[in-house]
Amino acid sequence: xxxxxxxxxxxxxxxxxxxxxxxxxxxxxxxxxxxxxxxxxxxxxxxxxxxxxxxxxxxxxxxxxxxxxxxxxxxxxxxxxxxxxxxxxxxxxxxxxxxxxxxxxxxxxxxxxxxxxxxxxxxxxxxxxxxxxxxxxxxxxxxxxxxxxxxxxxxxxxxxxxxxxxxxxxxxxxxxxxxxxxxxxxxxxxxxxxxxxxxxxxxxxxxxxxxxxxxxxxxxxxxxxxxxxxxxxxxxxxxxxxxxxxxxxxxxxxxxxxxxxxxxxxxxxxxxxxxxxxxxxxxxxxxxxxxxxxxxxxxxxxxxxxxxxxxxxxxxxxxxxxxxxxxxxxxxxxxxxxxxxxxxxxxxxxxxxxxxxxxxxxxxxxxxxxxxxxxxxxxxxxxxxxxxxxxxxxxxxxxxxxxxxxxxxxxxxxxxxxxxxxxxx
Amino acid sequence: xxxxxxxxxxxxxxxxxxxxxxxxxxxxxxxxxxxxxxxxxxxxxxxxxxxxxxxxxxxxxxxxxxxxxxxxxxxxxxxxxxxxxxxxxxxxxxxxxxxxxxxxxxxxxxxxxxxxxxxxxxxxxxxxxxxxxxxxxxxxxxxxxxxxxxxxxxxxxxxxxxxxxxxxxxxxxxxxxxxxxxxxxxxxxxxxxxxxxxxxxxxxxxxxxxxxxxxxxxxxxxxxxxxxxxxxxxxxxxxxxxxxxxxxxxxxxxxxxxxxxxxxxxxxxxxxxxxxxxxxxxxxxxxxxxxxxxxxxxxxxxxxxxxxxxxxxxxxxxxxxxxxxxxxxxxxxxxxxxxxxxxxxxxxxxxxxxxxxxxxxxxxxxxxxxxxxxxxxxxxxxxxxxxxxxxxxxxxxxxxxxxxxxxxxxxxxxxxxxxxxxxxxxxxxxxxxxxxxxxxxxxxxxxxxxxxxxxxxxxxxxxxxxxxxx
Numbered sequence: 066x067x068x069x070x071x072x073x074x075x076x077x078x079x080x081x082x083x084x085x086x087x088x089x090x091x092x093x094x095x096x097x098x099x100x101x102x103x104x105x106x107x108x109x110x111x112x113x114x115x116x117x118x119x120x121x122x123x124x125x126x127x128x129x130x131x132x133x134x135x136x137x138x139x140x141x142x143x144x145x146x147x148x149x150x151x152x153x154x155x156x157x158x159x160x161x162x163x164x165x166x167x168x169x170x171x172x173x174x175x176x177x178x179x180x181x182x183x184x185x186x187x188x189x190x191x192x193x194x195x196x197x198x199x200x201x202x203x204x205x206x207x208x209x210x211x212x213x214x215x216x217x218x219x220x221x222x223x224x225x226x227x228x229x230x231x232x233x234x235x236x237x238x239x240x241x242x243x244x245x246x247x248x249x250x251x252x253x254x255x256x257x258x259x260x261x262x263x264x265x266x267x268x269x270x271x272x273x274x275x276x277x278x279x280x281x282x283x284x285x286x287x288x289x290x291x292x293x294x295x296x297x298x299x300x301x302x303x304x305x306x307x308x309x310x311x312x313x314x315x316x317x318x319x320x321x322x323x324x325x326x327x328x329x330x331x332x333x334x335x336x337x338x339x340x341x342x343x344x345x346x347x348x349x350x351x352x353x354x355x356x357x358x359x360x361x362x363x364x365x366x367x368x369x370x371x372x373x374x375x376x377x378x379x380x381x382x383x384x385x386x387x388x389x390x391x392x393x394x395x396x397x398x399x400x401x402x403x404x405x406x407x408x409x410x411x412x413x414x415x416x417x418x419x420x421x422x423x424x425x426x427x428x429x430x431x432x433x434x435x436x437x438x439x440x441x442x443x444x445x446x447x448x449x450x451x452x453x454x455x456x457x458x459x460x461x462x463x464x465x466x467x468x469x470x471x472x473x474x475x476x477x478x479x480x481x482x483x484x485x486x487x488x489x490x
Numbered sequence: 491x492x493x494x495x496x497x498x499x500x501x502x503x504x505x506x507x508x509x510x511x512x513x514x515x516x517x518x519x520x521x522x523x524x525x526x527x528x529x530x531x532x533x534x535x536x537x538x539x540x541x542x543x544x545x546x547x548x549x550x551x552x553x554x555x556x557x558x559x560x561x562x563x564x565x566x567x568x569x570x571x572x573x574x575x576x577x578x579x580x581x582x583x584x585x586x587x588x589x590x591x592x593x594x595x596x597x598x599x600x601x602x603x604x605x606x607x608x609x610x611x612x613x614x615x616x617x618x619x620x621x622x623x624x625x626x627x628x629x630x631x632x633x634x635x636x637x638x639x640x641x642x643x644x645x646x647x648x649x650x651x652x653x654x655x656x657x658x659x660x661x662x663x664x665x666x667x668x669x670x671x672x673x674x675x676x677x678x679x680x681x682x683x684x685x686x687x688x689x690x691x692x693x694x695x696x697x698x699x700x701x702x703x704x705x706x707x708x709x710x711x712x713x714x715x716x717x718x719x720x721x722x723x724x725x726x727x728x729x730x731x732x733x734x735x736x737x738x739x740x741x742x743x744x745x746x747x748x749x750x751x752x753x754x755x756x757x758x759x760x761x762x763x764x765x766x767x768x769x770x771x772x773x774x775x776x777x778x779x780x781x782x783x784x785x786x787x788x789x790x791x792x793x794x795x796x797x798x799x800x801x802x803x804x805x806x807x808x809x810x811x812x813x814x815x816x817x818x819x820x821x822x823x824x825x826x827x828x829x830x831x832x833x834x835x836x837x838x839x840x841x842x843x844x845x846x847x848x849x850x851x852x853x854x855x856x857x858x859x860x861x862x863x864x865x866x867x868x869x870x871x872x873x874x875x876x877x878x879x880x881x882x883x884x885x886x887x888x889x890x891x892x893x894x895x896x897x898x899x900x901x902x903x904x905x906x907x908x909x910x911x912x913x914x915x916x917x918x919x920x921x922x923x924x925x926x927x928x929x930x931x932x933x934x935x936x937x938x939x940x941x942x943x944x945x946x947x948x949x950x951x952x953x954x955x956x957x958x959x960x
Contacts, residue, residue: 306496349531357531363518364526365534377534399519406508406515413508417501424492434497438504445507452514 075134076126082138083122090114090145093373097153100374106159110148113163117170118145125483128178133486135415139408140479143464144169144472146405150392151467153374155385158467165469172473173480182484186241187428197238200231220289221470230470232292237477240435243300247307248427290328290335291446291458297321298442303435306420307427342456355382359391359451363402370398385467387459390451405465406448413441416482422489433485436478536583538619540564545598545621547578547590549630550658550847556591569668571630573637576688577660577845580668585675588686590626590845593789597622597849620852624860627656627847635953636661636932639946645913645934646689647946648828648843652919652927655832655841657787659930659950660825662689692791694821695933698906699738699755700915701816703834703878704775705763706752710874712768719745720759727757729812738905738940753885755904757815764814776813776820779869784826785843793823816906824931827917830869831929834878835919838870882918890944896923899951901930903940911936916943920954928954 094107118141125132144166152159176182186193200222208219209228221228279296301317328335337352345353345360358381365376378384378392385392394402416437423429440463447462449455461471518526527535543565547556555571556578567581579589587595596602598621603609611617629649636647636659649659664683666674678685687693709716723746726736738755751759763769776782786792812818825843833840842865848857870878882900889903901918914934921927932946 302500306493306500309493309496349529360518361526361529361532361534363515364523367519367523377537380533394515394519399515402515402519403512406512410505410508413501413504417497420497421494424494427492430493430497434493434500438500441504441508445504445511448511449507449514452511452518454510454514 075132076130079122079126079134079138082135083118083141086138086142086145087115087118089142090149093146093149094152096373097149100372101153104152104156104374106156107149107152110152110159110163113166114141114145114148117141117167121170121174124174125177129483129487131487131489132177132483133415133419135411136479136482136486139411139415140464140476143405143408144476146393147389147462147465147467147472149373150389150396150465151385153396154378154389154392155467158385161469162467162472165472168469169473169476173476173483176477176480177483177487179484182481183429183432183488186237186432186481187245190238190242190245193238194242197231197235201235204231220292228469230468232289233470233474235292236296236439236474237436237481239296240299240303240432240439243303244428244432244435247303248431289459290338290456291460294321294458295439295443295446295460298446299435299438302438302442303431306434307431338456338458342450342453345453355388356451356453356457358382359388360453362391362395363452366395366398366401368399370394370396370401372396386461387447387457387466388451389466390448390462393465394451405462409441409444409463413437415486416440419482419486419489423485425490429485429488433482436482436485440475440478539599540583541618542599543618543620544581545600545623545850545852547598548623548625549574549628549633550626550656551630552625553630555626555628555630567668571634572665572667573634573661574628574630575668576662576665576685576690577626577628577633578668580666580671582668582671582675584672589688589790590624593787594624594846597624600852622852623850624846625848625850625857627651627658627845628660629658629953631956632659632950632953633661635949636946637663639949640932640934640942643934643942644683644689644936645932646693646824647930647932647950648690648824649928649930649950650828650832650841650843652832652836652929653841655829655843656847657843657845658928660690660845662687662691662693688791689933690824691787692793693823693933694793695824695913696906696908697816697820697822697827697904698735698913698915699757699816699904700822700827700902700906700917700931701814702752702755702757702760702904703882703902703917704779704830705760705814706748706881707834707870707874707878708768708775709748709763710877711871714748714763714768716748719747720751720762721745723751723756723759723762724754725758727761727815729815729817733812733817733907735815735817735907738903749881749884752881752902753888755902760815761811764811769810779830780840781820781822781826784823785829787825787843787845816904824933827915828929828931831917831919831931833869833929834875834882835921835927835929836875837872838868838875839866840869841866879919879921886918890948897921897951897955901947903943905940914940914943916947918947920951 091111094111097104098107121137125137148159148162148166151162204220204222207222209221209223210219220232221230301314304313304317305311329339341348341353341356345356347353349357362376362378362381365371370376373396376395378395381388381391390405393405416433420430420433420437423433443460444463446455446458447460450457461468463475464472526532544558544567546554546558548554555574557568557570558565559568569575569578577589579587579591581587581591591598600619600621603612612619632649640647640661640663644663646663647659647661648657650657664685666678666685722744724737724741724744726734728734735757741750741754741756746754746756746759748759748763784793809818813820829840829843842863844862846860848859850857879900882902883898886899886901889901897920899918899920901916904915904917906913906915916932917930919927919929930947930950932943934943
């Protein structure tokens with residue numbers, strides 16, 4: 066895990082990868098247009114993606130020469146793939162997703178090219194955290210759901226027809242806060258390693274219980290199992306990175322299991338997800354319909370996939386959002402699945418490489434590691450749910466799924482990682 | 491280096507999880523595919539079937555009976571000849587396949603790819619799956635004539651080419667309209683007439699008087715003196731407490747020879763014949779004529795129950811008598827009896843019946859003959875068959891008008907009784923001077939008037955002669 070070559074060489078790698086991503090996205094859109102001639106929007110989406118990718122690369126090359134050359138092309142490839150999939154699955158949402166892509170790229174460039182971004186996040190962490198928590202609490206009172214269904218979780222705040230999910234923004238703020246908090250404490254705590262049971266230190270137990278409670282709160286008030294699990298998972302791994310004590314993972318896992326058991330007994334949404342994970346076949350045409358259909362989509366795709374526009378991913382409800390991975394598996398096959406896994410593997414590789422480069426600066430190292438864990442962990446959670454390796458959590462597949470807030474925050478995280486890579490010693 | 495070890499651990503853990511996802515996806519996409527995709531609740535399976543361009547089904551003269559055409563929203567299967575509906579069956583995305591559609595489903599739907607090139611063409615290039623056309627041995631004119639003559643009845647008719655067992659007509663009534671299957675399925679399935687039950691292939695009828703032909707064959711084979719008269723030949727026989735059998739047509743006198751009893755459908759002379767020294771030989775005829783292994787068609791529904799096993803067939807004398815008179819434990823599908831009649835109409839050999847004549851692969855013009863097992867075997871002596879044909883001609887001459895010039899015809903009227911009512915049989919043959927010979931069996935359920943069966947036979951003769959003059 067190290068820096069990839071000199072800036073000039075990095076530029077060449079980035080342009081080459083970006084060109085390959087452009088070819089892939091263009092081929093996908095072209096295939097889609099051939100298979101489904103009634104999708105003229107595919108070419109608009111491609112034009113937006115090409116313009117955004119090109120402009121972003123030019124600005125990064127000019128103003129951020131020492132950035133990591135892999136992260137941006139990989140993120141663009143995934144977002145372009147997502148555009149193709151959304152154009153195929155829900156063409157009515159494709160234009161909106163294209164617009165969100167431009168906003169997300171602007172956001173990424175803003176944080177990546179702003180030298181003060183990291184300093185502000187660290188300095189104003191309490192203010193930002195309070196703001197994010199306020200927004201989160203506001204969703205309890207004012208939350209809505211774009212679907213309009215009464216029973217759907219109300220995780221969004223809306224202004225007119227624009228919806229935003231505060232829990233998405235919370236990811237970055239929380240990561241900055243945790244990196245700052247844990248970074249300051251880790252050095253002192255690591256010095257105590259000779260003493261018995263350092264993991265029982267209040268400095269460790271305090272935030273652990275706090276995060277546990279926060280996760281429970283999100284689950285309790287918002288019935289957002291995905292966000293709750295993701296926050297706690299990221300926190301635990303970050304705590305482990307900060308303090309190097311595997312017992313925090315053990316203790317945290319026990320707490321998670323305890324909370325899971327209680328949640329299973331109390332919350333219908335948790336019980337439903339666990340039950341259909343354990344045996345979806347009993348209710349294949351009822352409550353487990355989505356999971357069973359997603360597995361059928363993966364099976365139907367086989368090794369090579371049906372081809373863009375030639376499968377039947379529409380049988381998976383909400384395939385353009387949480388279940389977009391099943392749609393990719395059906396139309397791009399196992400090869401496509403491996404490519405997606407490879408992309409997230411590449412993000413993990415480069416993200417942790419950036420974190421490793423900041424060995425002397427705890428905040429920067431932990432923040433880079435946290436951003437990476439958040440992106441890859443979220444992808445793992447939803448892909449595992451789709452493949453019945455874990456209960457469904459209802460989170461989006463980063464960069465690929467439909468969703469403006471998700472796309473914006475994912476690109477903000479990439480922007481921050483690019484900034485961290487450029488500033489790395 | 492600060493955090494390096496922990497970061498490496500987390501990185502490796504995430505990589506392991508990604509690898510686990512890859513393995514899981516491989517399982518579902520490769521190993522677990524078959525079970526998952528074959529589930530009834532997989533809508534893709536039905537969608538894929540709907541995209542298949544099934545091949546056409548044609549009669550022996552290449553007249554279309556069934557075809558697939560492009561509808562407004564999807565491919566449509568059209569059934570064109572109502573007379574053949576019961577034979578060609580149905581293809582429904584909801585209810586599956588039946589009849590010829592089921593028996594040759596693999597051919598008609600294109601089946602699994604038989605070459606690597608076809609596999610890639612279909613699975614990688616997503617080329618449409620196109621099935622082969624099949625040409626049947628059925629004769630649409632003959633089928634239509636029989637269907638028109640038997641309209642409103644319940645029963646079955648089978649016409650076979652005596653030379654090789656080719657099925658020229660295969661009719662089961664009541665039938666259904668496969669074009670309206672989805673709309674009418676529930677009513678059809680609940681119908682007392684059981685239209686989905688193919689009586690010609692699956693019907694287990696008591697043969698009744700149809701057995702008299704075979705008893706005559708036994709008598710001929712044993713050099714029995716056919717001029718021997720049996721007293722009280724017109725009397726009614728009580729075979730058991732529930733079954734009495736009598737002459738089908740009242741004879742002019744009481745003392746009857748076996749050929750006379752054959753013409754009038756009288757059981758008493760045959761019972762007397764069996765009670766004599768020839769009875770023991772006749773007991774083995776159920777096996778000789780393979781009632782324990784009735785003729786079937788590959789891929790079609792088989793008869794629900796076969797005849798009793800050998801040990802039961804060789805039961806008491808009373809059992810054997812009842813069996814030999816066609817009112818015992820032996821039942822037969824019309825197809826099997828038609829195969830026996832084909833042996834009588836021909837040289838005495840039994841040819842397994844078949845219905846598939848040729849196949850035309852997609853995007854080709856040439857027809858390839860269908861492969862079939864040629865396993866003819868003799869069940870009658872050639873001279874015995876010839877003498878039986880003469881007796882059948884006499885029988886027909888006493889029943890109906892003479893056939894068209896240049897043709898000969900022979901047939902026997904018979905009746906059988908079952909728990910569900912009486913059946914009237916007309917079993918016979920038609921032959922042209924050029925050597926073409928057809929055997930036929932027509933059975934009508936609950937037919938009070940033997941004229942109905944005769945009318946069907948006459949319609950068949952006209953259709954046969956009409957075909958020859960084309």
